Amino acid sequence: MFENEEKTNLESLGEFGLISHLTKNIKLVQKSTVKGIGDDAAVLNYEGKRTLVSTDLLLENIHFDLAYTPLKHLGYKAIQVNLSDIYAMNGTATQVTVSIGMSSKFPLEAIEELYEGIYLACGNYNVDLVGGDTSASRQGLVISVTSLGYADENDVVYRNTAETGDLICVSGDLGGAYIGLQLLEREKLVYMENPNIQPDLEGKDYIVERQLKPEARKDIIDLLQELGVKPTSMIDVSDGLASEVLHICKQSNKGAKLYEEKIPIDPMTYETAREFGLDPTVCALSGGEDYELLFTVKQADYDKIKHKMDFSIIGYITEPNEGYTLITKSGNVHELKAQGWNAFKAG
Amino acid sequence: MFENEEKTNLESLGEFGLISHLTKNIKLVQKSTVKGIGDDAAVLNYEGKRTLVSTDLLLENIHFDLAYTPLKHLGYKAIQVNLSDIYAMNGTATQVTVSIGMSSKFPLEAIEELYEGIYLACGNYNVDLVGGDTSASRQGLVISVTSLGYADENDVVYRNTAETGDLICVSGDLGGAYIGLQLLEREKLVYMENPNIQPDLEGKDYIVERQLKPEARKDIIDLLQELGVKPTSMIDVSDGLASEVLHICKQSNKGAKLYEEKIPIDPMTYETAREFGLDPTVCALSGGEDYELLFTVKQADYDKIKHKMDFSIIGYITEPNEGYTLITKSGNVHELKAQGWNAFKAG
Numbered sequence: 089m090f091e092n093e094e095k096t097n098l099e100s101l102g103e104f105g106l107i108s109h110l111t112k113n114i115k116l117v118q119k120s121t122v123k124g125i126g127d128d129a130a131v132l133n134y135e136g137k138r139t140l141v142s143t144d145l146l147l148e149n150i151h152f153d154l155a156y157t158p159l160k161h162l163g164y165k166a167i168q169v170n171l172s173d174i175y176a177m178n179g180t181a182t183q184v185t186v187s188i189g190m191s192s193k194f195p196l197e198a199i200e201e202l203y204e205g206i207y208l209a210c211g212n213y214n215v216d217l218v219g220g221d222t223s224a225s226r227q228g229l230v231i232s233v234t235s236l237g238y239a240d241e242n243d244v245v246y247r248n249t250a251e252t253g254d255l256i257c258v259s260g261d262l263g264g265a266y267i268g269l270q271l272l273e274r275e276k277l278v279y280m281e282n283p284n285i286q287p288d289l290e291g292k293d294y295i296v297e298r299q300l301k302p303e304a305r306k307d308i309i310d311l312l313q314e315l316g317v318k319p320t321s322m323i324d325v326s327d328g329l330a331s332e333v334l335h336i337c338k339q340s341n342k343g344a345k346l347y348e349e350k351i352p353i354d355p356m357t358y359e360t361a362r363e364f365g366l367d368p369t370v371c372a373l374s375g376g377e378d379y380e381l382l383f384t385v386k387q388a389d390y391d392k393i394k395h396k397m398d399f400s401i402i403g404y405i406t407e408p409n410e411g412y413t414l415i416t417k418s419g420n421v422h423e424l425k426a427q428g429w430n431a432f433k434a435g
Numbered sequence: 436m437f438e439n440e441e442k443t444n445l446e447s448l449g450e451f452g453l454i455s456h457l458t459k460n461i462k463l464v465q466k467s468t469v470k471g472i473g474d475d476a477a478v479l480n481y482e483g484k485r486t487l488v489s490t491d492l493l494l495e496n497i498h499f500d501l502a503y504t505p506l507k508h509l510g511y512k513a514i515q516v517n518l519s520d521i522y523a524m525n526g527t528a529t530q531v532t533v534s535i536g537m538s539s540k541f542p543l544e545a546i547e548e549l550y551e552g553i554y555l556a557c558g559n560y561n562v563d564l565v566g567g568d569t570s571a572s573r574q575g576l577v578i579s580v581t582s583l584g585y586a587d588e589n590d591v592v593y594r595n596t597a598e599t600g601d602l603i604c605v606s607g608d609l610g611g612a613y614i615g616l617q618l619l620e621r622e623k624l625v626y627m628e629n630p631n632i633q634p635d636l637e638g639k640d641y642i643v644e645r646q647l648k649p650e651a652r653k654d655i656i657d658l659l660q661e662l663g664v665k666p667t668s669m670i671d672v673s674d675g676l677a678s679e680v681l682h683i684c685k686q687s688n689k690g691a692k693l694y695e696e697k698i699p700i701d702p703m704t705y706e707t708a709r710e711f712g713l714d715p716t717v718c719a720l721s722g723g724e725d726y727e728l729l730f731t732v733k734q735a736d737y738d739k740i741k742h743k744m745d746f747s748i749i750g751y752i753t754e755p756n757e758g759y760t761l762i763t764k765s766g767n768v769h770e771l772k773a774q775g776w777n778a779f780k781a782g
Binding site for chain 2: 122123126127128129130131132133134135136138139140141142143144145147148149150151172173174176177179183185187188189218219220221222223224225226227228230232234235236237239241244246247248322323324339
C-alpha cells in the first residue's frame with residue numbers, strides 16, 4: 089500500500105516520540121476537557137451532568153481487512169462506531185481515548201494516515217482526543233476506542249424503557265454496510281486470483297461508503313431535540329435491525345411488530361443484494377454495521393415526526409406475550425430472530 | 436495449561452452469551468455508577484467532581500507471556516496497572532471498562548480465569564466493571580482497560596506542577612518487577628530446553644509477585660490525605676524511575692537531583708540482580724512495571740512525612756539549568772537518562 093515512498097521507522101521514534109508526533113497538532117475544543125493527553129489520566133468536567141462512557145475493540149482480520157480498507161477510513165470508522173453508542177444514549181459525545189497496537193514494521197506514514205482519519209472524525213463531531221496508549225503488536229493492527237460524553241440526568245435514554253404502543257423508528261436506511269462488505273470481499277477475491285484486474289466498484293460508491301466510512305447519527309439526536317421528542321428507548325444498529333429490536337424488547341420486557349414494507353432500504357442496496365442472490369430484507373435485518381439509530385417514541389408524538397424524511401416508522405411495541413414478529417409484504421407473519429454477526433464464529 | 440478438563444466452546448456461546456455469562460454476578464458498589472453493563476454506554480454520576488479517565492492496551496507477547504503468566508494474575512494486573520494512573524492523579528478510581536480479544540479456540544474456562552482476576556482486582560479496590568467489548572482475535576490475547584474515577588477540582592495532582600526545592604518521594608521499592616521478569620524468562624528458557632526441569636522460583640516469591648501481581652498504591656493516596664499532604668506533582672512508575680523523574684522535570688520545566696543510596700531496593704531484588712550480573716540501581720532506574728507512585732512535596736511538609744516507612748525521600752527538584760543528576764554512593768555525579776522500555780524495540 090505504501091510502496092515508492094520514504095518511510096520513517098517506528099523503532100527509532102520510540103513510544104513517547106510517536107505519541108508526541110501524532111498529538112502535536114491537537115486542538116481541544118470541548119469546555120469539559122480540563123486536561124487532555126500528557127498526564128496519567130485525562131481530567132474532565134461535566135458540571136453536574138451524567139458521564140457516559142463506551143468502548144470498542146477493533147481487530148485486524150476480524151473487524152477489518154487492510155486489503156480493502158484505507159487506513160484513513162479505518163481511523164474515521166473506529167471513532168464513528170464508538171460515538172454512535174454515546175448518541176444512542178441521547179448524549180453529547182465530547183472526548184475519546186484511542187489505543188493502537190501495530191507492528192513495529194509499520195511505517196510512521198501508515199500510522200499518520202490512520203490518525204488523519206481519527207482526527208477528521210473528531211473534528212467533524214467536535215470531540216477531543218484526550219488519551220490512549222500505543223504499543224508494538226506482533227499480532228496485526230489493534231484499535232481500542234473509548235468515548236465519553238454527557239447528558240442531563242433526565243435526557244438519558246436507555247434500552248429498557250420502551251412501552252406498549254410506542255412507535256418503532258429507525259434512522260437512514262439499512263443493509264447497505266453489509267452489501268458494501270460483500271462487494272469488497274468479492275473484488276478482493278477477483279484481485280487475488282488475478283492482480284491485473286482492477287476492482288469494479290463503479291457506481292457503487294454509496295454502499296461501499298456505508299461499509300468503509302459510516303457516520304454516527306448525531307444529526308438525529310439534534311433533530312429529535314429540535315422536534316421536542318424524547319425517545320422512550322434507543323439503541324444503535326451495529327449487529328442488524330432484528331438483533332437491536334430484540335435487545336430493546338427483552339430489556340423492556342415487551343414484544344414488537346415490524347412491517348417489512350416499512351424497513352428503509354436504499355435502491356442501490358436493494359439491487360446489489362439481488363445481484364448477490366440475497367434477500368434485501370434479510371440484509372437489513374441481520375447485516376449489521378449500519379450505525380443508524382433505532383428508537384421508540386410515544387404515539388402522542390406521531391404528529392411531530394410523521395413527515396420527517398430522516399427516519400422511518402417501521403412498527404410498534406406490543407405486550408410481551410405477542411412475541412417478536414415481522415409482517416411480510418405478502419402479509420405473512422414471521423418470527424423475528426437475531427441472526428446478527430457472531431464475533432466468535434467470525435474468528 | 437488446561438488439559439484433562441471439560442471445555443466449553445466459545446463459538447456456541449456467542450458474544451452476547453459470553454458477556455452475560457461473565458457479567459452475571461457483577462455487584463455494583465459505587466454510588467457514582469448509575470448504569471453499568473447492558474446499554475450502549477455506562478452512565479456515571481460524579482456529582483460536580485472532575486472526571487478522570489485513563490486507558491491501557493496489553494498485548495500477548497509484548498506485555499505478557501502466557502508461558503509463565505497465570506490468566507488470573509494477568510486479569511488482576513491489567514486492572515491494577517490502569518487504576519494506578521487514576522491514583523497518580525490523586526483521584527478515587529471508581530469504574531473500569533474491559534475489552535478482550537481472544538482466539539475462539541480459547542475455552543470458556545480460560546476466560547473465566549482471566550475474569551476471576553479482573554473481578555478480584557475490582558473487588559479489592561471497590562471498582563465497578565461497567566462496560567467493555569469482547570471479540571474473537573486471530574492474533575493472540577488482547578486486553579484493553581479504561582479506568583474512570585473522580586477528584587475534587589482542587590485535589591487533582593498533575594505532572595507539570597513541581598517546584599524548585601520540592602522533595603522527591605517514591606513509594607515502596609523499585610526494580611523488583613524487572614528482576615522478577617528476568618527470573619521468569621530464565622526459567623522459561625530452561626523449561627523450553629528441557630521440559631522435565633521444573634521452574635526454580637524457590638524463595639523468590641516477592642519479586643515474582645512484583646512482576647505478576649502488582650498492587651496499585653491506593654494506600655499511599657489515602658495515607659497522604661490522612662497526613663494532610665497534597666503532593667505538588669505525581670506520576671506512577673511504569674517505565675522506570677529515571678523516565679518518570681524526567682517526565683515530571685520536563686513537564687514542570689525543572690531539574691532534579693537524586694541520591695543513589697536513597698533509592699529503595701528490596702534485599703531480594705538486590706541479591707537477584709547481582710546473581711544476574713545486573714546493577715540493582717540500574718534496575719530501579721530503568722526496569723519499569725513497579726507501579727509505585729513518584730511524587731514531589733513541599734519542604735514545609737517534611738515533618739509530616741519524615742518517619743513514614745511507606746515511601747522514601749530520594750532527592751529534590753532543582754532549577755532547570757542544574758539538569759537531571761544522580762549522586763552515586765561513591766559521590767560521583769551522573770546524568771539521569773531515561774532508558775525505560777521501548778514498546779517498539781520490544782516488538
